[in-house]
Amino acid sequence: KRCHLKPCDYVPCPETAICVNVRQAITLATHFTCVCPKGLKGVNCTEIDNPCDRNPCRNNGRCTPVKLREKNSRISAHSDLEGDELYTKVRCECAPYFYGAFCETLTTPDFVMSFEKSGTNDYIKVAGPKRNLTEISLCTWIETKDDFNYGTVMSYATPK
Template structure:
């Protein structure tokens, strides 16, 4: 067709872009800066790039104070973005030193350590203290305890302790009663000559005497 013929003729002659009116711009639509610095933007940390064809890279850089390197990539500031952690504030004290003003609950040269609020805190009933930011908590290892310092005791433990104590008291009372009984019996026996088996012993003695007498009489008759 005529359309395809015209298209073929146009392509065979090669593509010839229209020169841009502004010599600092290039591209089909003249929307690309004709500058190496503008195209690659090599300078970091707010450094400035200046086109210079006499330079090896085709440009030279102007770094901000305290920055250096081929592309201003090296930071020599005492206060860097991560000098003070956990939202601490960095204060430069000299050309090479700084100190950190830490937020509440943090400490250390770089505010890297959380203050341990478990110091001087005792969790009862074998509870374990866990430090928190500006606080602490006692982790009760057994479900039968609760409270700020695991000082609360469940009713189950209370009943168990009462029952255990009661049995202990009953055992002690039984031992005391037995000891008192033995002491009283000894007093009656050795001080007053009264024993719980005295009459039984006397009865046995009389019975044996009668038996001996009976045997003697029978022997005499024979």
């Protein structure tokens, strides 16, 4: 009596995923595929998808996944992901002399920095000399289109 049902009729995917019936051309058999929502992966969308696994940061940049949500009440009860952290975005910490969202741009000691939007998320890190300094000089020309925020031209840190 159930011969007319397709695999997705049995609801094999969690409620947050989309079930797609797939028919194989040679055998005419039908199986299903779960299309997972962002942040999840796997046959039944039960694995957390870490976007840093794809190595989006270039030039030895360090990838950190940005938390999407801590608790996802929309994950179905039979899933073991209840309460886990899901991620969909990344933040790249660039190696010295590289900048950009994915550390894709190389700088030189004489360079022009162009940041697409104002804020505290865009910065460049330049390695200093190995010896201790007692003073430093910075020569710069700055143009900004931001008439609301103020910014820090240079900040520095010293080892402990």
